[in-house]
Amino acid sequence: MRNELDPDRMPKHVAIIMDGNGRWAKKRLLNRINGHEKGADAVRTIVQTARKLDIAALTLYAFSTENWQRPQPEISGLMLLLRRFLSSERQTLVDNEIRLNPIGQIDRLPQAVRENLEAVMEATANNQRMILNLALSYGARAEIVEMVKQIAAKARTGALDPAAITTETVADHLYTRGMPDVDLLIRTSGEMRISNFLLWQIAYAEIFFTPTLWPDFGEEEFVAILHDYQHRERRFGAIPST
Numbered sequence: 001m002r003n004e005l006d007p008d009r010m011p012k013h014v015a016i017i018m019d020g021n022g023r024w025a026k027k028r029l030l031n032r033i034n035g036h037e038k039g040a041d042a043v044r045t046i047v048q049t050a051r052k053l054d055i056a057a058l059t060l061y062a063f064s065t066e067n068w069q070r071p072q073p074e075i076s077g078l079m080l081l082l083r084r085f086l087s088s089e090r091q092t093l094v095d096n097e098i099r100l101n102p103i104g105q106i107d108r109l110p111q112a113v114r115e116n117l118e119a120v121m122e123a124t125a126n127n128q129r130m131i132l133n134l135a136l137s138y139g140a141r142a143e144i145v146e147m148v149k150q151i152a153a154k155a156r157t158g159a160l161d162p163a164a165i166t167t168e169t170v171a172d173h174l175y176t177r178g179m180p181d182v183d184l185l186i187r188t189s190g191e192m193r194i195s196n197f198l199l200w201q202i203a204y205a206e207i208f209f210t211p212t213l214w215p216d217f218g219e220e221e222f223v224a225i226l227h228d229y230q231h232r233e234r235r236f237g238a239i240p241s242t
Contacts, residue, residue, distance in 0.1 A: 005053065005223065009230045011183030014050060015059040015198055015205070018043070020189030020213030027213075033077040038215035040085050047089075047132060049219045051096050053226070057131045057179050061197050065105065065139035079113050082136075086116040090123055097129035103175035104138030131179065138175075140199035147173040176201055184229050186222075188214045204236050 018039060025035030043060060050058045063078065093100055100120045109117075117136075150173045154160035160169070171177065182198055182205040190211040194202070208225050210217070 005226055006230055007054070010053060010055060010226070011206075011229060012055070012180040013057040013059070013182045013201075014055055014184045014186065015061070015182045015202065016046070017061045017185070017187040017195060017197055018214040018217075019187060019191055021215060023189065024213040024215040032074055033081070035215060036078055036081055040081060042215050042217050043085070044089065044092075045218055046222055047098070048092075048096070049222055051098055051130050053223075055130065057133065059103070059133035059135060059176070059182070059198065061135045061138065061195075063104075063136045063138070064196065065137055065142055066196070068108070068137070079110055083113055083116045086120050090120050093120065093124050093132070094127070097127040099124045099127040099131050100134065101131050102134045102136050103143075104136045105142060106136060108137045133176065133179075135197070138197075140196045143175055144200065170200065174200060181205070183234075184208065184226070186210065186225060188212050188217050204234070206232050206234065 021035035021039040022032045023035075024038060025032050028034075043062075046060075047058060062082070067078075068075065092098075100117070102117050102121070106114060106117065147170060151160060151165065151169065155162045155165075171181075176198075182202045185194075185198075185202050185205040185207045187193075187207075187209050190209065192209050206229055208228065210221065210225070212221060
């Protein structure tokens with residue numbers, strides 16, 4: 001099926017809301033951490049598939065600002081799983097020329113996690129074939145508030161003329177600065193909401209909702225969604241070409 005994809009119509013930036021780990025575990029009478037462990041396998045598969053397909057940027061919603069409200073044992077388990085994932089995938093990212101770029105309120109993460117992130121970021125800093133954005137302690141409204149604060153501070157000091165602020169100015173003060181906007185947003189598990197994810201960056205994204213729970217999401221379905229994406233007409237507010 002991958003051979004059917006048009007390389008000239010591939011999305012430059014794909015974002016995924018990885019939902020359904022808990023329900024996957026519940027259906028199998030397992031605990032939620034087991035679901036997150038299986039979800040990590042799906043992350044590995046999709047990252048490798050995106051790289052093979054030459055997708056320039058992949059953003060995965062791994063942990064939201066709201067997720068801090070979950071029970072502490074689950075949060076601790078997620079942080080341990082994240083550390084293990086970073087350690088196990090470090091060489092794979094290096095070998096496949098993938099640059100890791102965490103986005104979100106990274107300072108809220110445990111120090112051990114931040115150290116793991118920094119080590120992988122350093123090891124992959126010069127990789128240029130794909131950017132892997134891991135959204136950790138991320139919320140789009142918090143991102144926008146931080147952007148406003150940065151721009152306001154520059155305007156207050158005279159470093160930026162408020163009249164000169166453009167959409168490009170805003171984009172340059174977001175976590176995804178220098179990256180293309182999201183072309184394709186995927187959400188798994190059947191939920192049909194955005195959940196405070198990349199609200200600015202998905203302004204003209206094509207959206208695909210799938211009932212598949214994240215641990216069951218694999219290469220075949222990912223490629224099928226990309227195929228669907230390539231058959232959509234993206235007009236960006238204009239009228240159809242024909």
